[in-house]
């Protein structure tokens with residue numbers, strides 16, 4: 001039986017909710033969360049990277065000074081371009097809230113103020 | 127290449143997903159364990175000051191009082207945002223390996239020891255097709271919903287359920303019938319079958335079933351059980367209209383089902399459970415609390431917030447309903463059940479008369 005299909009993720013991809021009279025505060029707090037998540041993700045990766053590298057190089061190079069090797073590294077143009085793309089993606093991720101709720105009235109207020117019942121997915125499709 | 131499993135939990139597609147979601151987990155732990163108690167203390171004090179003892183403020187009045195606390199709005203913002211971040215990243219991570227997940231679930235269908243049963247003509251009722259907890263597609267509409275739900279709830283449980291610990295505890299503590307006879311067991315609204323498998327391990331000789339309305343979850347439940355060689359059967363079915371004969375089960379377990387369905391459906395489910403249970407059988411229920419009168423103002427606010435802003439559309443009517451009365455009227459004797467790690471939940475043993 002084929003049932004009506006609404007796009008997945010209306011809740012997480014729509015305007016979401018707003019809790020402050022000034023929506024910019026909502027956006028800033030959300031950006032802070034994304035920023036911290038990004039900082040942790042990169043720090044975590046760097047820690048894993050250093051572990052993997054020193055285990056790998058322990059045999060051939062004794063105990064290598066990973067930090068010094070990183071400072072001395074010279075990227076190729078290709079590598080620089082790849083890093084630029086990653087950086088742009090980080091910027092979009094951290095600042096997505098501002099595009100998501102650009103105007104003061106662009107999202108329903110939170111609980112207890114102006115509440116809309118969630119619509120069943122079948123209705124959303126029609 | 128799938129990065130495989132950590133015991134019973136799938137690893138994310140990429141290290142970066144794991145790091146990101148680890149952060150969300152830590153953040154959630156802080157919001158739940160540090161911010162919320164603070165909010166509770168400050169919030170109950172503020173409401174208490176504005177409403178003299180003996181008067182019971184309604185939810186609108188509670189909200190008006192709490193609105194004065196900046197912490198309340200920040201907390202609401204953080205709860206909503208971290209939940210969205212969790213699903214967005216979990217879904218993206220599972221989707222990066224969509225083909226492998228779908229193939230694994232399809233291949234498992236032909237494998238036992240247990241069976242996965244569903245009717246292609248089954249129609250999911252509209253009330254069940256909401257994005258509960260903000261999960262994309264809800265329980266029913268995303269073919270990847272099983273692994274997405276599993277990793278998402280791993281974050282929700284703040285890492286404390288990575289090896290099904292909470293489900294194992296509930297199954298282990300479930301009250302067996304007094305006469306000790308347990309031949310057939312049902313996990314009602316079993317989702318991904320975590321308690322179903324734990325029940326089978328507790329009662330190895332019993333024929334064990336898990337039913338749920340959501341096929342994507344059941345496919346994953348079956349994959350997990352088949353991988354572990356556990357003989358449990360899953361079937362797509364409605365709790366209010368079960369494909370089982372009268373007096374069939376000795377023990378039925380339900381974990382956090384009733385606050386997630388409309389009360390009018392609960393009024394059909396409870397008599398239906400009574401129908402499929404034999405006299406003396408035990409219905410072990412772990413659920414949201416009832417009787418909002420006995421909840422603190424901030425606890426009422428929390429349930430209301432969760433209902434509005436975390437897409438739990440039916441929980442408010444459940445919390446205010448006479449669930450124990452419905453159980454009694456449907457043929458059960460109602461008694462308190464065992465205490466479990468999650469202290470927010472009520473635990474009930476309803477014995478079929």
Ligand SMILES: C[S@@+](CC[C@H](N)C(=O)[O-])C[C@H]1O[C@@H](n2cnc3c(N)ncnc32)[C@H](O)[C@@H]1O
Pocket residue numbers: 254265266293314315316317318319320321337338339340343363364365366380381382383386387391
């Ligand atoms: C919060 S989950 C239950 C958690 C689950 N018992 C566990 O052990 O983790 C609620 C479940 O109820 C299911 N459900 C909702 N309405 C239902 C119905 N009418 N019949 C059967 N299952 C239903 C949903 O698909 C979902 O899997």
